Amino acid sequence: MSIRSPFILRRIITISLLLLFVLIVVMLAGVSMGSTKIGLKMLLQSLLGEKMADTMLDTIVWQIRFPRVLLAGLVGATLSLGGLVFQAILRNPLAEPYILGISGGSAIGAIIGILSGLSRFPGVSLTAFAGSLATLFLLLIMSSGKSLLKKNTLLLSGVMVNAFCSAIIMFLVSMTYDARLHNIIFWLMGDLSMCDINQVGILALMLLPCFIILFCYSHSMNIILMGNEMAQTMGINIRRVTAVLLIVTSFMVSATVCYCGLLGFVGLVIPHLLRLVFGSDHRILVPASILGGGSYMIICDLLARVLPQQGEVPVGVVTAMVGAPLFIYLLKRSKQ
């Protein structure tokens, strides 16, 4: 027996624990750092249930920072997992919900929902989901058949779908004159600042089942990467697996999009880094993307809050600044 690391389960647990530790450290940093600094000791006391002497600090921790860090974690986890799944289904390491225009589609749905005065849940979530399914469908038609496997066709289709979505979004924005305009624009750039703990709870309840379903299909994703015909001869029902994966992923991406707006490239950066470190086995990559993506987004959000002298930049600006150069690098490398 010379195969190293004989039991996959042990590897999954080790790597998950490691990344969970990172996530906890990052979360603590995310809560304690910001325009008002909160000492680690004080923070831990507050987390352990002791009331803080300073009620304002208590409010900052529990009403503002903590929900925000949780939201960032959930959003990062979802988007990087979304990227991972799309990369597996389309067999293209450059696929990602934002690049493919799926996020844009759900943004259109969400904006229509906001403008028609629906509540965030379930109204806007549903319109966003409908929007993402519509773009997914459009994308699959545009690059249908064999050409789906060709990288450039798919990416070009995605860019075009994205351009089309942006045009519709701009149209909707230009028709809006009242106070909602500022909200929409900030939200379009990716924004994690508008939420309370209840909304984060609802989002978590929607996302957790998706995470579990995707983990159950993680080994199927490995097999799908061998090609449709091979996967079929290995006992996979390609149509069923692909349909489940696409629908679950679109649902969870659109759920996060309607809470935090458009955040690009997260699904590209994290799966790529994780693959470099842990290899390509999706049974490891699915939990690792959830934990690692969460940490990444919390760090990005922290940078968005801390870097500017005054106020903050939208977190979407930070993710795009990191992600877009990496995308170009990967594209260049894949051509060679």
Added chain:
Amino acid sequence: MKKAVEIENLSFSYSDNDILKNTCLSVYEREFFIIIGPNGSGKTTLLKVIAGILKARKGRLKIFGRSFKKYTRKSLAKTIALVPQMGMVDFPFTVSELVLMGRFPHLNMLGFEQKKDMEIASKAMALTDIKHLEHRTMDQLSGGERQRVFIARAICQEPRIILLDEPTASLDIAHQVKLMDLMEKLKEEIGFTVIMVSHDVNLAAMYATRLLLLNSGMIEGVGKPRDILNCEMLEKIYKCKLLVDKNPFGDLPRITPLPLKFI
């Protein structure tokens, strides 16, 4: 002898015209069965129908005496494994990860391999002589090595029938012979039934227990190489001038296509 694959009156079409026409065929257990024929004669289609990738328009297909329809996807995967023409994976899986994927039809819902699965994979890698490559990723391998990885993956699936689609197409002559030797060894030692599509008539003649000659969807002949490979028939089917003589090792036909300037 037991029949591994039994095909009756099978027809297949992509659109209007049939690619396979009323095909009838039996492949026996532990055969090294090679399908030859010109480009577009339906060889790969026939292989894909047996693999369950393509559905026949009409006709019957039995695997080990049981109707094809009675197999579930997983039970079919435990019976038949396919080695693709040129398997490529864009993601940097290691050799051992890829070979282990062959265990997929044997795993439970969550898909965690047990010690037994690791041992089977280890044995498959030893058989195909890729043990030393197990921690390399697929993009670091040569064509011949990659081919052996996919064969190891198929062995790992523990099938009874192994299907290969032009496995020697992109290999140099030494690797071609090595691959054929390996398949013969697997047939002898494990008892696989090997069904292979090949363009190399001479290799096919040296290894096949029986040959199937296919021409535009029709079976032109099935039988021992020396019965199937006669000059007249081959010249008619391939539409070119051929020299057919004897291989000095044993009583096997040797085919040389003749260029225009020699005629």
